[in-house]
Amino acid sequence: MTTPPTALKTFDVVVVGGGIAGLTVAYRLGNQNVLLIEKETQCGGRTLSTNMGSYVFNQGAQMIPGGETNVAKLADELGVLRTLIDKTKTSTYINGKLVAASSDFKYLLGLPIPFVEKIKMALRTVRMRSRYNGIVDRAPRSDDRTFQELSERTLVELLNIKHPDVKGLWDSFSMASSTLRSDEVAAFQPVNTFLHHAADEFYVEGGTVQITRALVDQTDARVETGAVVTEVASIDTGVSIKYEQNGASHQVQARQCVMAVPAPLALRVLHDLPEKKRNALAQCEYGAMSSAAFLVDKPSEYFFGEGVWRVPVVGKTTIGIGDPTFTFPEALKQEDGRGLIRLYAGNAGSQMLQKMSDDEALDVFEEDLFDIFPSARNSVLTRDIKHWPYAICPWRVGRLDLIDDIRAPHDNIHYCGDYTENSGLESAVLSAQRVVSELANTPYR
Ligand SMILES: Cc1cc2nc3c(=O)[nH]c(=O)nc-3n(C[C@H](O)[C@H](O)[C@H](O)COP(=O)(O)OP(=O)(O)OC[C@H]3O[C@@H](n4cnc5c(N)ncnc54)[C@H](O)[C@@H]3O)c2cc1C
Numbered sequence: 461m462t463t464p465p466t467a468l469k470t471f472d473v474v475v476v477g478g479g480i481a482g483l484t485v486a487y488r489l490g491n492q493n494v495l496l497i498e499k500e501t502q503c504g505g506r507t508l509s510t511n512m513g514s515y516v517f518n519q520g521a522q523m524i525p526g527g528e529t530n531v532a533k534l535a536d537e538l539g540v541l542r543t544l545i546d547k548t549k550t551s552t553y554i555n556g557k558l559v560a561a562s563s564d565f566k567y568l569l570g571l572p573i574p575f576v577e578k579i580k581m582a583l584r585t586v587r588m589r590s591r592y593n594g595i596v597d598r599a600p601r602s603d604d605r606t607f608q609e610l611s612e613r614t615l616v617e618l619l620n621i622k623h624p625d626v627k628g629l630w631d632s633f634s635m636a637s638s639t640l641r642s643d644e645v646a647a648f649q650p651v652n653t654f655l656h657h658a659a660d661e662f663y664v665e666g667g668t669v670q671i672t673r674a675l676v677d678q679t680d681a682r683v684e685t686g687a688v689v690t691e692v693a694s695i696d697t698g699v700s701i702k703y704e705q706n707g708a709s710h711q712v713q714a715r716q717c718v719m720a721v722p723a724p725l726a727l728r729v730l731h732d733l734p735e736k737k738r739n740a741l742a743q744c745e746y747g748a749m750s751s752a753a754f755l756v757d758k759p760s761e762y763f764f765g766e767g768v769w770r771v772p773v774v775g776k777t778t779i780g781i782g783d784p785t786f787t788f789p790e791a792l793k794q795e796d797g798r799g800l801i802r803l804y805a806g807n808a809g810s811q812m813l814q815k816m817s818d819d820e821a822l823d824v825f826e827e828d829l830f831d832i833f834p835s836a837r838n839s840v841l842t843r844d845i846k847h848w849p850y851a852i853c854p855w856r857v858g859r860l861d862l863i864d865d866i867r868a869p870h871d872n873i874h875y876c877g878d879y880t881e882n883s884g885l886e887s888a889v890l891s892a893q894r895v896v897s898e899l900a901n902t903p904y905r
Contacts, residue, residue, distance in 0.1 A: 639747025
């Protein structure tokens with residue numbers, strides 16, 4: 461520990477990072493003396509959205525999971541409207557074919573895989589639903605046998621997947637939930653996402669960013685944007701935080717500090733970490749994702765068909781394609797006459813796309829779009845793209861063994877963010893709740 465600098469502005473709590481996790485902590489701390497520091501000019505992190513035509517391109521998070529989840533309740537509490545995504549079909553694009561059906565049975569029948577694989581898949585799905593439904597959206601616990609079971613083997617091992625097309629199918633789920641393929645990731649994340657997809661999901665009216673905007677508006681904390689934290693160090697009186705803003709260097713002190721940034725970014729600014737903590741954070745590698753949106757000259761339903769909101773895609777750079785207009789009023793869509801289509805890529809695809817110019821990367825997505833929907837050729841009006849170098853922290857096998865060290869606070873520094881739970885908005889909010897109770901229960905040293 462270094463000697464405390466004198467005469468520095470002191471806060472009860474400094475929160476580093478203004479994504480949904482950091483903002484939720486700041487909001488829940490009420491009228492305590494809190495400073496939140498965000499490096500971008502706008503808070504929101506991976507919840508950012510932009511408008512395209514009459515619609516919204518959610519560049520990051522696209523839906524709120526579940527009606528009774530903590531993030532759903534938070535949206536309600538903030539007065540942010542959410543609409544049930546009333547999907548009526550299960551669908552997949554595989555081997556050049558878009559399969560969409562209103563029942564699991566018809567969907568399985570339509571899949572271009574051998575009959576015996578369809579039977580195996582049906583049995584696996586039933587088993588997965590009955591055995592693992594209880595883990596959905598729960599905080600992973602290192603002493604829970606079900607979480608252990610899902611963390612100690614890959615999805616391929618858990619489901620004994622052998623057929624390449626079936627593996628391709630599961631890859632698209634596992635890449636959407638973790639950015640990694642089903643033979644690389646622990647079963648936990650894709651199983652959670654698979655069970656999730658069958659449950660209720662909600663669209664945030666105006667885009668997911670409305671939740672983080674409402675948090676900014678309703679928090680009592682002082683929020684500094686365009687402020688990059690460069691060093692966080694424990695001192696005798698608490699924590700010292702240095703940041704750069706508008707070309708000037710600043711330093712503040714806090715009795716307690718909350719690191720609400722992805723683990724690799726936390727490691728860059730924390731230098732005196734206990735070895736166990738450093739090792740745990742160092743194993744939280746992140747996968748990248750890229751998302752793109754195309755405004756087209758016909759309503760999206762023209763391409764997707766009725767009842768299809770999201771289509772996992774097998775065997776392309778694109779791992780999923782969806783209809784962001786799905787919950788928009790029919791009258792608006794008819795009057796507007798246009799549609800919006802969103803595509804996204806997992807880690808390998810995104811790494812490749814990030815080496816290209818935006819136009820070149822959009823061309824790659826556009827080729828996928830035309831393969832999936834040939835009638836979209838000559839329909840594109842405008843397009844947009846967003847890369848996320850730190851999109852999702854995948855669970856490699858054995859990750860559960862690290863979870864307690866990943867979460868553990870030390871020397872008045874606390875850790876939150878989706879990676880300290882699973883991944884996704886619910887995990888980010890869960891992590892914020894844990895940190896708020898840690899802050900209340902940690903006597904300041
Ligand atoms: C393409 C994509 C699609 C997704 N879809 C969904 C979905 O449909 N549903 C779902 O539930 N989840 C989804 N997610 C995941 C979800 O967006 C994240 O889990 C969640 O937003 C993470 O919030 P967070 O606060 O933990 O982290 P972040 O949102 O990453 O917030 C961290 C913040 O810290 C800031 N920061 C970083 N370094 C510094 C520094 N040195 N100084 C100051 N500030 C700093 C960053 O700018 C950022 O604002 C998706 C993610 C992506 C990328």
